[in-house]
Every structure is written in C-alpha cells, then in structure tokens.
Amino acid sequence: MxxxxxxxxxxxxxxxxxxxxxxxYFGYPITPQSEVLEYLMAQKPHERTGMVVLQAESEIAAINxxxxxxxxxxxxxxxxxxxxxxxxQEGISYMAGSELPCVILNVIRGGPGLGTxxxxxxxxxxxxxxxxxxxxxxxxxxxxxxxxxxxxxxxGFELAFKYRNPVLILADGIIGQMMEKVQFFDQQPRITDExxxxxxxxxxxxxxxxxxxxxxxxxxxxxxxxxxxxxKLQEKFKRMEEDLMFEKIECDDADYILIAYGSVARIxxxxxxxARANGxxxxxxxxxxxxxxxxxQISGLAGKVKGILTVEMNxxxxxxxxxxxxxxxxxxxxxxxMGGMIPSPEEIVSALKNKLIGG
Amino acid sequence: MDIKDIIQEKNIVYKRTxxxxxxxxxxxxxxxxxTVHRLLMEVVEEMNIQSKTIGIAPVGCSVLAYEFMNxxxxxxxxxxxxxLATGIKRLNPDKYVFTYQGDGxxxxxxxxxxxxxxxxxxxxxxxxxxxGIYGMTGGQMAPTTLxxxxxxxxxxxxxxxxxxxxxxxxxxxxxxxxxxxxxxQAVHTPNHxxxxxxxxxxxxxxxxxxxxxxxxxxNCPSGWKMTPNQSNTWMAENMFPFYPLGDIKVPEKKVV
Ligand SMILES: Cc1ncc(C[n+]2csc(CCOP(=O)(O)OP(=O)(O)O)c2C)c(N)n1
Ligand code: SF4
Numbered sequence: 182m183x184x185x186x187x188x189x190x191x192x193x194x195x196x197x198x199x200x201x202x203x204x205x206y207f208g209y210p211i212t213p214q215s216e217v218l219e220y221l222m223a224q225k226p227h228e229r230t231g232m233v234v235l236q237a238e239s240e241i242a243a244i245n246x247x248x249x250x251x252x253x254x255x256x257x258x259x260x261x262x263x264x265x266x267x268x269x270q271e272g273i274s275y276m277a278g279s280e281l282p283c284v285i286l287n288v289i290r291g292g293p294g295l296g297t298x299x300x301x302x303x304x305x306x307x308x309x310x311x312x313x314x315x316x317x318x319x320x321x322x323x324x325x326x327x328x329x330x331x332x333x334x335x336x337g338f339e340l341a342f343k344y345r346n347p348v349l350i351l352a353d354g355i356i357g358q359m360m361e362k363v364q365f366f367d368q369q370p371r372i373t374d375e376x377x378x379x380x381x382x383x384x385x386x387x388x389x390x391x392x393x394x395x396x397x398x399x400x401x402x403x404x405x406x407x408x409x410x411x412x413k414l415q416e417k418f419k420r421m422e423e424d425l426m427f428e429k430i431e432c433d434d435a436d437y438i439l440i441a442y443g444s445v446a447r448i449x450x451x452x453x454x455x456a457r458a459n460g461x462x463x464x465x466x467x468x469x470x471x472x473x474x475x476x477x478q479i480s481g482l483a484g485k486v487k488g489i490l491t492v493e494m495n496x497x498x499x500x501x502x503x504x505x506x507x508x509x510x511x512x513x514x515x516x517x518x519m520g521g522m523i524p525s526p527e528e529i530v531s532a533l534k535n536k537l538i539g540g
Numbered sequence: 541m542d543i544k545d546i547i548q549e550k551n552i553v554y555k556r557t558x559x560x561x562x563x564x565x566x567x568x569x570x571x572x573x574x575t576v577h578r579l580l581m582e583v584v585e586e587m588n589i590q591s592k593t594i595g596i597a598p599v600g601c602s603v604l605a606y607e608f609m610n611x612x613x614x615x616x617x618x619x620x621x622x623x624l625a626t627g628i629k630r631l632n633p634d635k636y637v638f639t640y641q642g643d644g645x646x647x648x649x650x651x652x653x654x655x656x657x658x659x660x661x662x663x664x665x666x667x668x669x670x671x672g673i674y675g676m677t678g679g680q681m682a683p684t685t686l687x688x689x690x691x692x693x694x695x696x697x698x699x700x701x702x703x704x705x706x707x708x709x710x711x712x713x714x715x716x717x718x719x720x721x722x723x724x725q726a727v728h729t730p731n732h733x734x735x736x737x738x739x740x741x742x743x744x745x746x747x748x749x750x751x752x753x754x755x756x757x758x759n760c761p762s763g764w765k766m767t768p769n770q771s772n773t774w775m776a777e778n779m780f781p782f783y784p785l786g787d788i789k790v791p792e793k794k795v796v
Pocket of ligand 1: 682
C-alpha cells in the first residue's frame with residue numbers, strides 16, 4: 182500500500198507538480214501560497230528531475246516566463262494569490278489567445294485591494310468568466326481537499342495539453358494552508374525534446390529544414406480572421422464539457438440542495454448531516470470543475486427539489502450561474518461570508534431554514 | 541559581354557539572406573527597423589543556427605517581426621519579452637534566444653523585466669531599437685525622447701521639469717553584473733551597418749556568457765515628421781550626442 186503523508190495543500194501541489202514531470206515553475210511570493218515556491222526550492226527539483234524553479238521579479242514576469250516556456254512545449258506552472266493573479270491577467274489572456282497550455286494556481290485571499298490574507302472565494306467571477314481582456318475561458322478546477330490539490334496538478338497538466346489552454350486551479354486559503362493526509366502518484370518522467378517535437382508540432386523549438394517556421398501569436402489584424410480565431414476558441418471552450426466534473430451527495434431523495442465548491446463544500450457536507458439529523462432532507466452538489474459548469478445537472482435537480490441554497494465565501498458569485506441553470510424552476514437562495522470569514526455548518530443550516538424552508 | 545554573362549552565381553557579391561521571408565516589410569520608407577531585421581537574420585544564417593534560434597517580437601512597430609524573420613518566433617505582451625526569453629532559455633539551454641524591442645517596450649513598460657533579466661544574467665541577446673518615440677501608436681513621447689524633442693504627447697517639446705528626463709537604459713544595464721556585452725550602434729550609413737552587424741554577431745555568439753545587449757539608435761521618419769534623409773541627419777546631430785555610439789561594456793577577452 183502506498184504511504185500517506187501529512188502535508189499542507191500548498192506543499193502537496195508543489196510535490197505533485199514535480200512528480201507530474203513539470204519542467205518549470207515561475208512564481209512570486211504572496212500569502213497564503215508562498216509555501217509552493219518555498220517547498221519547491223527546498224526540494225531541489227533541479228536535482229530530483231531537472232525541473233527549473235525560479236523566483237521572478239513580479240507576477241507579471243512569472244506568467245510571461247510561463248508563456249515563453251509553454252511555447253516550447255514544456256509543462257510549466259505558476260501560482261499566486263488574488264492580487265498577484267490580477268497582475269497575471271494580461272499574460273493569461275495572451276496564453277488563452279495563443280492557445281498555450283499551463284497550470285495556474287490561485288489560492289484566493291479576501292479582497293478587494295490588498296484585502297486580507299484570510300481565505301475567500303472572491304475571485305470566482307475572475308476565474309470562470311475569463312479574467313483578463315477578450316472572450317476566453319480557462320478550464321477551472323476547484324479542489325476541496327489536500328488530496329485534490331495533489332491530484333489536480335497532474336490532471337491540470339493533462340487537460341492543459343489536451344485543450345492547449347491554461348488550466349486554473351482555484352483554491353482558497355483554507356485548502357492551501359490546512360494539513361491533511363495525502364497519497365502521491367509515482368514520479369513521472371519529464372517529456373524529452375524529441376517527444377515534444379513529435380507530439381506538439383506547433384511549438385517554437387527552432388525551425389528545421391523539414392518544416393515551415395512556427396509562429397505563436399494572438400495578433401490577427403484583420404477582423405474577419407480574428408473572428409474566425411474566436412469562433413475556433415469558442416468551439417474549444419464548449420468541447421471542454423467532455424471533462425466536466427462534479428460530486429453529488431445524497432441528492433436522490435433530497436428536498437433541498439446545497440451547492441458549494443472547494444472548502445465550503447466540505448463545510449456544507451457537515452451542514453447536510455446536521456440538517457438530516459433535524460429531519461430536513463438535504464443533499465449537496467459540489468461542482469469540481471467551475472468551468473465547465475454543471476449547469477445541466479443543476480437544472481435536472483431543480484425540477485425535483487423544493488429549493489437550492491448556494492453557499493460561498495463571497496458576496497454571491499457562483500449563485501448567478503446557479504440561477505442561470507435553474508431558470509426559475511425552483512427558489513434559489515444564497516448564503517455567503519466575506520473578507521476571510523468562514524461560514525459554520527450551523528449557520529448554513531439556519532440559512533437553509535430561514536431563507537428556503539421558512540417557519 | 542551580355543548581361544546574362546554577368547548575372548551568374550560566381551559573380552554574386554551580395555545576396556539577400558533567405559532567413560528573411562519574401563513578405564514585403566511593413567515599415568515606413570527609410571525606417572531603420574528593416575535594416576536591423578536583415579542584419580539579425582544574416583547573423584543567424586552565417587552562424588548556421590536557424591534550427592536552434594527562437595526569437596521574440598515585442599508590441600511596437602516590430603510586432604510583426606515574425607512575418608519577416610524566417611525563424612521560430614513568439615509575439616510577446618508589451619514589455620515582457622525578456623521574461624518570455626528567460627522562460628524559454630532556462631528550459632531550453634541549448635537554444636539561441638533573442639528579443640527585439642523598441643524603447644517604449646524595453647525602457648518604459650518593460651523596465652523591470654529588462655533590468656532583472658540583465659541582472660540575473662539570462663543567457664539571451666536583446667536587440668533594442670531606440671528611436672526616441674512610440675512609432676506604432678502614432679508618435680507619442682517615449683522614455684528616450686530627448687529634452688526639447690516634440691512628440692504627440694509633448695507637442696511643445698519634452699520638458700524635464702514636467703515630463704522627466706530621457707532614460708539611458710543601456711548605460712544602466714551595463715552596470716549590472718549579469719550583462720556580458722553592452723553596446724550602442726546605428727544603421728544609417730554603410731559603415732555603421734557593418735559595425736552594427738559585427739556587434740549583433742558578437743552578441744549572438746556570446747549569449748551563453750551572459751546577457752548581451754545591443755542598442756541601435758534609429759530613426760522614425762513618420763513619428764519625427766521628417767523625410768528619411770532629414771531624419772538621419774537629425775539623428776546624427778541630436779540623438780548621438782546624448783546617446784553616443786560605441787561599446788559600453790566589453791568582456792576583457794574581446795579583441796576590439
Ligand atoms: C499593455 C499595453 N499598453 C499599451 C499598448 C499600446 N502600444 C502599442 S505599441 C506602443 C509603443 C511602442 O513603442 P516602442 O516600444 O518605442 O516601439 P516602436 O513602435 O517605436 O518601434 C504602445 C504604447 C499595448 N499594446 N499594450
Ligand atoms: S512609425 Fe517610425 S519606427 Fe514605425 S515603421 Fe514607421 S518609421 Fe519605423
């Protein structure tokens with residue numbers, strides 16, 4: 182049997198990146214995710230696998246280092262927390278526009294502005310609606326355990342290369358900082374330069390006599406060509422539904438459904454148990470991918486239940502997507518905390534009673 | 541002797557490098573950008589490194605450099621080319637990596653990336669076209685615009701008091717321990733073109749010794765609102781006194 186390790190989420194994803202055969206990581210310190218860079222540096226990945234780890238001069242530089250390295254077909258990653266993710270947005274938009282794979286981790290902290298180093302889910306809109314300029318989507322994974330932090334590093338690279346698109350792992354300060362047991366997959370070999378040329382013929386690896394030069398750009402000066410490029414991108418974003426992931430817990434007989442992701446889904450699981458102990462048949466739907474979003478599944482449940490409560494650590498962001506999925510078929514209520522406050526299981530049950538059940 | 545007897549392979553004294561594509565350059569007539577594109581590609585050809593070269597085009601008039609240079613190329617965000625180059629070279633140490641950047645790109649929005657890539661001693665070559673103006677966006681003031689020089693955002697001339705001073709970023713970069721070779725050249729006369737090419741060649745050959753930085757003081761006839769000839773004369777009279785040509789940091793080994 183494989184051994185378990187006790188680790189912080191931030192450390193687990195760093196270890197998993199090395200094991201997934203990542204070629205490079207570029208980052209800049211910010212709480213609550215600095216352990217990613219610290220762990221990587223302490224591991225000497227240049228000795229373990231040859232992976233390059235560099236502390237950049239800013240988040241802007243870090244994402245552009247990722248951009249450059251991704252053009253050469255390498256598995257590259259960056260991580261940050263909210264203010265730093267804001268700085269990366271131009272680079273992320275360029276990468277989406279140029280169809281480049283990479284993994285980006287956002288361990289969200291409370292905002293706006295410098296905000297607080299406490300956990301939050303305030304960057305949901307930024308994550309799932311694009312984030313930077315232009316019409317694009319990121320593939321967004323929302324881990325709710327330290328184990329998923331590790332697993333999603335590997336899955337994230339697979340999806341990034343499958344779709345040639347940046348993948349965002351949207352965690353929050355709780356997942357990044359809490360320690361849990363985690364089991365790792367075995368070390369995977371890093372891809373060789375020969376394999377890159379064979380598998381990813383679009384990469385800029387140096388023009389050889391047997392092919393035309395490769396150009397990576399997001400610039401299309403003619404409107405009609407830019408529109409065609411956008412159409413192609415939109416088709417790809419739709420195709421991502423193939424890899425939709427969600428978890429349903431006790432939804433079959435439920436009168437009320439809680440919808441939450443990340444650490445809040447863990448809290449809601451407790452709320453669900455408390456509600457059931459009080460005779461309220463509650464279920465939980467946890468979107469694991471936030472883009473693509475499980476709209477059809479939510480819509481399906483909406484026809485069968487008396488109400489849906491969306492719980493988030495923000496002022497109400499995912500609830501807008503839930504409402505779009507439900508289309509008025511059942512009442513949708515929202516309970517949220519902000520600024521680094523974490524909702525308790527009990528207050529979620531009270532919200533369910535007050536906002537949906539009544540009496 | 542018939543003309544056909546003269547036009548023969550053995551009589552060729554100069555040939556346009558096939559490392560430039562056949563696409564017509566998009567630069568204004570008389571602009572220095574085209575000459576520098578040619579020199580860079582001639583160097584890549586002469587060094588026989590096309591299959592190992594990765595270039596980075598900036599945001600600016602040379603944004604379409606990848607249309608003209610027949611090497612693998614990437615278009616970077618405004619000012620970020622040295623960061624892209626860092627990512628590429630760190631993960632592909634056997635490649636030759638160059639950035640090609642204007643003064644707004646390199647010395648305003650991208651100052652941090654320029655300074656830190658230079659200070660870390662990234663093993664790349666930076667080609668820096670200093671025309672003292674933002675060409676692409678229609679002639680606004682650049683970090684390198686001279687005092688008194690007119691631009692669309694300083695229509696009465698740059699005034700140090702209100703607009704700050706022109707930045708000699710090349711001298712700044714030369715101070716950093718990570719740079720190996722730093723030079724300032726021009727391409728407005730055949731003699732200068734020859735010297736500039738030597739500098740570019742040295743900068744490409746030596747990038748694995750440390751960051752090599754070649755500034756080309758160039759003209760922008762459109763932005764300066766001059767004819768190409770006037771712009772070259774004006775450049776020699778006004779730009780060169782403030783941005784003197786010549787090597788600024790030379791490795792001890794280099795035979796000048
Ligand atoms: C983030 C961002 N800001 C501003 C611009 C607009 N812009 C495009 S080119 C340019 C200036 C380029 O000037 P320079 O680097 O001197 O190059 P030149 O055109 O003179 O060759 C600016 C400001 C942009 N594309 N992106
Ligand atoms: S605007 Fe200036 S720098 Fe740009 S192509 Fe024209 S002359 Fe050259």
